[in-house]
Amino acid sequence: MDFDLSGDQKILQTSVREFLNKECSKDKVRELEEDERGYDIEMWKKMAELEWMGVVFPEEYGGTEGDFIDLMILVEEMGRYILPSPFFSTILSSLSILEYGDEGQKEKFLPKIAKGEEIWTLALMESSVTYEASGIKLRAIPEKEEYILEGTKLFVPYAHVADRLLVVARTSEEKNPKDGITVFIVDVAKTKGLEVEVIPTAAHDKQCEVRFDHVKVSKDNVLGDVGRGWDVVNFIIQRGAVLKCAEMVGGAQAVLEMANDYAKERVQFDRPIGSFQAIQHKLADMFTEIEGLRYLVYEAAWMINVGSPSDLLISMGKAKANEVYQRTCIEGIRIHGAIGFTREEDVGLYYLRTKAAEFAFGDTDSHRKQIAIELERS
Amino acid sequence: MDFKFGEKEEALREEIREFAREELPPGWLTVMLEEESRDEDWAFAMSISKKLSERGWLTMSWPEEYGGKGASLWEQLVYLEESGYWGIPGTMMGISGVAWVGPSLMMYGSEEQKEKYLPLIASGEPDGVWCTGYSEPNAGSDFANIQTRAVREEDEYVINGQKTWTSAAHRARWCWLAAVTNPNAPKKHQRISVLIVDMKSKGVTVNPLVNYAGYHIFNEVFFDDVRVPESSLVGEENRGWYQLMTSLAYERGSLGPSGYGYNKRILDELVRYAKETNLFQKHEIRCKLADMAIEVEMQRMLVSQTTWKMSKGEMPTYEPSRDKVFNDKVQERLAITGTEILGAYSQIDPLHRDSRWSKLRGCVESLYWLFPGISISAGTDEIEKNIIGQFGLGLPKSY
Numbered sequence: 001m002d003f004d005l006s007g008d009q010k011i012l013q014t015s016v017r018e019f020l021n022k023e024c025s026k027d028k029v030r031e032l033e034e035d036e037r038g039y040d041i042e043m044w045k046k047m048a049e050l051e052w053m054g055v056v057f058p059e060e061y062g063g064t065e066g067d068f069i070d071l072m073i074l075v076e077e078m079g080r081y082i083l084p085s086p087f088f089s090t091i092l093s094s095l096s097i098l099e100y101g102d103e104g105q106k107e108k109f110l111p112k113i114a115k116g117e118e119i120w121t122l123a124l125m126e127s128s129v130t131y132e133a134s135g136i137k138l139r140a141i142p143e144k145e146e147y148i149l150e151g152t153k154l155f156v157p158y159a160h161v162a163d164r165l166l167v168v169a170r171t172s173e174e175k176n177p178k179d180g181i182t183v184f185i186v187d188v189a190k191t192k193g194l195e196v197e198v199i200p201t202a203a204h205d206k207q208c209e210v211r212f213d214h215v216k217v218s219k220d221n222v223l224g225d226v227g228r229g230w231d232v233v234n235f236i237i238q239r240g241a242v243l244k245c246a247e248m249v250g251g252a253q254a255v256l257e258m259a260n261d262y263a264k265e266r267v268q269f270d271r272p273i274g275s276f277q278a279i280q281h282k283l284a285d286m287f288t289e290i291e292g293l294r295y296l297v298y299e300a301a302w303m304i305n306v307g308s309p310s311d312l313l314i315s316m317g318k319a320k321a322n323e324v325y326q327r328t329c330i331e332g333i334r335i336h337g338a339i340g341f342t343r344e345e346d347v348g349l350y351y352l353r354t355k356a357a358e359f360a361f362g363d364t365d366s367h368r369k370q371i372a373i374e375l376e377r378s
Numbered sequence: 379m380d381f382k383f384g385e386k387e388e389a390l391r392e393e394i395r396e397f398a399r400e401e402l403p404p405g406w407l408t409v410m411l412e413e414e415s416r417d418e419d420w421a422f423a424m425s426i427s428k429k430l431s432e433r434g435w436l437t438m439s440w441p442e443e444y445g446g447k448g449a450s451l452w453e454q455l456v457y458l459e460e461s462g463y464w465g466i467p468g469t470m471m472g473i474s475g476v477a478w479v480g481p482s483l484m485m486y487g488s489e490e491q492k493e494k495y496l497p498l499i500a501s502g503e504p505d506g507v508w509c510t511g512y513s514e515p516n517a518g519s520d521f522a523n524i525q526t527r528a529v530r531e532e533d534e535y536v537i538n539g540q541k542t543w544t545s546a547a548h549r550a551r552w553c554w555l556a557a558v559t560n561p562n563a564p565k566k567h568q569r570i571s572v573l574i575v576d577m578k579s580k581g582v583t584v585n586p587l588v589n590y591a592g593y594h595i596f597n598e599v600f601f602d603d604v605r606v607p608e609s610s611l612v613g614e615e616n617r618g619w620y621q622l623m624t625s626l627a628y629e630r631g632s633l634g635p636s637g638y639g640y641n642k643r644i645l646d647e648l649v650r651y652a653k654e655t656n657l658f659q660k661h662e663i664r665c666k667l668a669d670m671a672i673e674v675e676m677q678r679m680l681v682s683q684t685t686w687k688m689s690k691g692e693m694p695t696y697e698p699s700r701d702k703v704f705n706d707k708v709q710e711r712l713a714i715t716g717t718e719i720l721g722a723y724s725q726i727d728p729l730h731r732d733s734r735w736s737k738l739r740g741c742v743e744s745l746y747w748l749f750p751g752i753s754i755s756a757g758t759d760e761i762e763k764n765i766i767g768q769f770g771l772g773l774p775k776s777y
Binding site (some may be wrong): 004005006009069260263274276277280281284285291295298299303313315316320365368369375 | 379380381382383452649653658664665667668669671672675676677679680682683685686687700703704760763764766767770771772773774775776777
């Protein structure tokens with residue numbers, strides 16, 4: 001067993017941290033919350049120059065041949081700085097192209113993504129707001145060489161600026177709701193009938209409602225096999241969950257550090273409040289939980305990386321991350337006292353992102369259910 | 379990053395499982411801290427100690443010259459996890475022999491002490507069983523406040539005082555004793571030395587303290603003019619506190635893995651029970667089991683991380699405290715949720731855990747009765763959190 005990052009991974013971690021420390025201050029985060037696009041185009045270009053977008057791609061597609069652990073390290077740091085960016089949705093989409101795309105699709109899309117020329121996102125969730133297959137109602141009806149898409153997707157990150165959407169649609173009604181699902185690649189600029197509206201989320205993180213009104217998609221733009229799209233979706237949810245966990249670990253760690261620093265500085269009753277056990281033990285609990293969570297998430301990512309069955313670990317990680325991120329933010333605010341309740345203090349920015357993270361790629365209960373299925377099997 | 383064990387460790391795991399199948403009665407499920415209580419259990423534990431010694435497992439990470447086989451910390455981790463899981467008794471040689479007396483002697487003991495005591499512990503014989511004399515009526519969490527005196531008289535120390543909560547004192551041949559040797563030192567911590575006391579010495583009296591569940595685990599130990607040779611001093615006089623802090627932090631790290639193994643077993647038993655009784659079909663039960671499974675896996679990762687740190691030659695600081703607090707938390711959850719799953723069957727007296735009304739051999743309710751006590755032993759959770767705060771987070775001293 002080895003809990004350490006490799007030398008290259010440590011360099012990557014340091015460089016990401018240094019970059020974001022410089023480019024992604026909390027004032028920047030606040031500024032981007034008010035920005036219509038919700039991300040900084042200049043920063044996006046620099047990220048592409050640093051080769052972050054293609055970190056897991058083979059060289060032939062303009063990538064740097066890193067692995068899933070590298071990607072996880074990147075995302076953990078982004079979570080630490082709560083970077084507002086379509087990076088997450090773009091990279092997750094590209095992972096599924098890499099896994100399920102045909103050669104033509106890979107050649108066409110991946111180099112552009114690697115260069116930062118395209119923003120991608122996932123149109124997956126619908127009004128049921130679950131990740132269950134039965135929630136996929138958006139219809140795709142075949143018509144000659146095309147499919148006609150009708151329906152509405154919810155909480156689609158950065159759809160308002162996306163170049164392409166991965167749309168999960170129902171192409172046939174089958175007994176098992178996991179059957180009859182197909183994933184489409186939709187070119188936003190060339191497609192008519194798409195309507196995008198930004199949902200007013202607490203984090204101002206640009207999640208959108210996307211309405212499909214008689215949207216035509218060529219049959220060439222199916223990702224994977226028709227009717228077997230749930231495999232793709234499952235792949236996306238699994239990878240997305242682990243990466244979201246890494247983001248949450250980064251966020252929780254940042255909140256812990258803020259609260260810990262504050263507890264050392266803030267003096268009441270002539271002593272730093274961190275010298276009171278009521279505060280110190282709270283911080284010790286937060287610290288222990290975050291460390292345990294981090295290793296759980298690293299283990300899940302490692303299993304994905306080596307190709308071991310990882311469903312159980314992924315669900316454990318996400319269920320725990322949901323709990324720990326929320327708990328850390330709540331206690332972090334309390335340790336700060338009233339100042340933690342203000343817009344000026346950074347801790348609130350993290351708290352405002354807890355729900356987006358919690359419900360992305362499976363809420364706690366859905367992951368508990370998955371764990372129980374695995375326990376039943378064992 | 380790599381989270382798998384090597385072939386060597388996996389092979390050892392299989393060997394230990396086979397040992398457990400061969401040497402333990404069918405369906406064997408153990409209760410923590412139980413083995414010191416009843417004579418027949420103790421005799422069985424000692425018979426297993428002997429067999430573990432013969433396999434070279436009892437003190438596997440010790441150097442060969444002292445009765446170990448120089449195994450890696452990873453092999454030791456696997457051994458401890460498996461012994462916890464299968465409830466292999468007799469792994470500790472009392473409470474302290476294997477876990478900290480031996481390693482401390484290796485760090486601070488004289489050549490003579492090492493040659494005398496280490497092979498005894500490694501032998502798995504009753505003469506290698508130890509108890510630890512730290513706590514006193516007025517020195518619990520405030521351990522440096524001990525009053526037991528050891529006064530030098532020519533080539534002997536004369537010991538007077540009282541120890542309490544001394545686990546396995548009624549089974550031990552030796553006591554690893556903390557006593558005051560310099561009452562006039564400017565700081566409490568500079569008064570203390572570590573001495574080895576033969577429990578057969580004249581003036582040593584052991585009085586049983588029975589816990590509320592009926593187990594005789596700990597004792598009061600009185601020392602009345604007990605004379606030990608000066609060669610019983612471990613390390614330097616008046617440096618005892620510092621010796622104990624370094625060796626204990628290091629060695630507590632080895633207690634985590636067996637706790638994990640034990641907890642994993644309880645979880646597996648609860649899952650099996652829930653399946654057999656169809657309770658597993660209930661949504662609430664499934665959620666509870668899932669939550670416990672998460673915590674148990676987290677514990678596995680935490681104790682592994684501690685071992686990893688030690689395996690790189692680094693001294694663990696707050697990690698053993700972290701792992702201890704986490705173990706207590708997991709056990710509390712397993713005990714409370716586990717008894718909820720067993721329902722009314724969980725109220726059977728643990729001393730009658732073989733009765734036909736008892737489920738899972740009483741291990742779940744025993745954990746329920748014992749976990750508050752376990753969480754107090756070896757440093758309360760509050761004391762451990764102080765250590766995490768100070769050494770893990772760099773916070774000011776809070777007491």
